[in-house]
Amino acid sequence: MxxxxxxxxxxxxxxxxxxxxxxxxxxxxxxLAHPARLMILEYLVKQKVCISGDITREVPLSRTTVxxxxxxxxxxxxxxxxxEGLNVNYCLNPEAIRKMKQTLINYLDKIDTGGPCLC
Numbered sequence: 396m397x398x399x400x401x402x403x404x405x406x407x408x409x410x411x412x413x414x415x416x417x418x419x420x421x422x423x424x425x426x427l428a429h430p431a432r433l434m435i436l437e438y439l440v441k442q443k444v445c446i447s448g449d450i451t452r453e454v455p456l457s458r459t460t461v462x463x464x465x466x467x468x469x470x471x472x473x474x475x476x477x478x479e480g481l482n483v484n485y486c487l488n489p490e491a492i493r494k495m496k497q498t499l500i501n502y503l504d505k506i507d508t509g510g511p512c513l514c
Contacts, residue, residue: 426471445486
């Protein structure tokens with residue numbers, strides 16, 4: 396087993412030590428953890444329709460980089476993409492966005508201290 400495989404295996408085991416809820420929140424945070432992904436989400440919500448073509452006109456990154464960010468958003472379920480001929484149509488997944496929002500609200504409510512720190 397290579398060194399990389401050992402590290403990945405140990406990371407997987409460590410992740411499994413956390414509740415499914417925390418793993419889900421972590422996945423959401425990872426999907427939102429880059430300003431380009433946030434910009435893509437904002438762009439898609441403004442369009443109100445699925446768009447095809449080059450999002451790089453709106454996001455100041457290369458086509459390859461934008462594609463990688465779209466793939467992360469698709470992996471998280473926040474964006475849908477369907478191939479039509481040579482184009483890929485992208486749009487938000489409203490149900491996934493609603494669930495993500497509620498998950499984050501529930502978590503933030505859980506950790507809200509309701510006042511100043513006592514330390």
